[in-house]
Amino acid sequence: MRIAVQEEQFDLGAEANSFARGNVAHGAIVTFTGVVRDLATGDLDVMEIEHYPGMTERALTKIAQEAQKRWSLGDVLVIHRHGRLEPGERIMMVATAAPHRKDAFEAAEFLMDYLKSRAPFWKKEITRSGAEWVAARDEDENALGRW
Amino acid sequence: MRIAVQEEQFDLGAEANSFARGNVAHGAIVTFTGVVRDLATGDLDVMEIEHYPGMTERALTKIAQEAQKRWSLGDVLVIHRHGRLEPGERIMMVATAAPHRKDAFEAAEFLMDYLKSRAPFWKKEITRSGAEWVAARDEDENALGRW
Amino acid sequence: MDVLYFAWVRERIGIPKERVETRAATVAELVAELSEREDRYAAAFADISALRVALDQELADFDAPLSGVREVAFFPPMTGG
């Protein structure tokens, strides 16, 4: 299991390749990547991501361990950035490896659902018209009901 | 939409990066990669994948178009290899981009479920003790019931 | 019409493709006709519930009509992915 909370950019391709190389005993690999949307309006200048150092790593580790308990998984990778991000930059990624695709998919969705609502990150969008904290969406909280 | 049926290896990382670069207007990117399992027994020497040239491309295109009809998607990528593959080699990948993670995940699972049971590929495992066609699994056929 | 065989169907029948002249009206009639030819066909088609058929590269049923069809393919359930 690798949990990385970092300010620097990460290379999705390099991470996916390295994750896959470490999991050749598992037939199925799923990755999810979140990208700062380059909105059609072209309005977004910067996204700032604040987090709670210490708790963030604990929360992500706990979520990943829970995924490993619930599904038959090879490895789990979680990378999440903080700081200032520009449109088009990658915010975060998760990767799961499993003998069967259903496990790899479900575990990745579980990681995302919990990461969204239970890991201490907060997004702020800075646009021409000002700065605004992104509001939590009910559907993200409701997504936890599935598990 | 890109559909590739090929004998050559593909680079998961390069494909994932290139797919992500083409989809910066979409916040969520999901990839699924299938790997020839390097079984614990070390028994598998080679996997041969036969396909039905012509029908394969048609079937994959139809499945990808159906996914684009059902979900709000940016782009869809499907790569599937045929020929002789060694343990640890990547067999295939799909990638989906969408504004929301739920769409990206569901569309990727849909693509995989249909690809498994509706695209004309057949796997043969060649081991020390002989060669055997991989049997279709009931659960793969049943997975279609979800959609 | 062209008749194609894949995977173990191809191995049992011994060829990947052949040209067949037939008056069979449906896939099932074509299967019956081929099965009468030689044992290797009868062996390949012994249990059609274990087989799939495509007409002009689209999956079809065994009772589908053959009129106008140029390419018939028989194969086991797919195992890609």
Place this chain on the structure above:
Amino acid sequence: MDVLYFAWVRERIGIPKERVETRAATVAELVAELSEREDRYAAAFADISALRVALDQELADFDAPLSGVREVAFFPPMTGG
């Protein structure tokens, strides 16, 4: 104990962290105590249904006891991912 604030809670209160001496038995009592201090606290804690709290870096409820707790953090619902 240390009290930490994140996101708009931090912005409203104006500091990311402070040391608080309190005899509050629960989170809710601590919130009431802080809210009485100054308007900026009252404004930040006006609607606790819009807030989350962590005790020693674990999510907790507002009626959770504070005994033995060294670090309390207040913040809005998370929006990572």
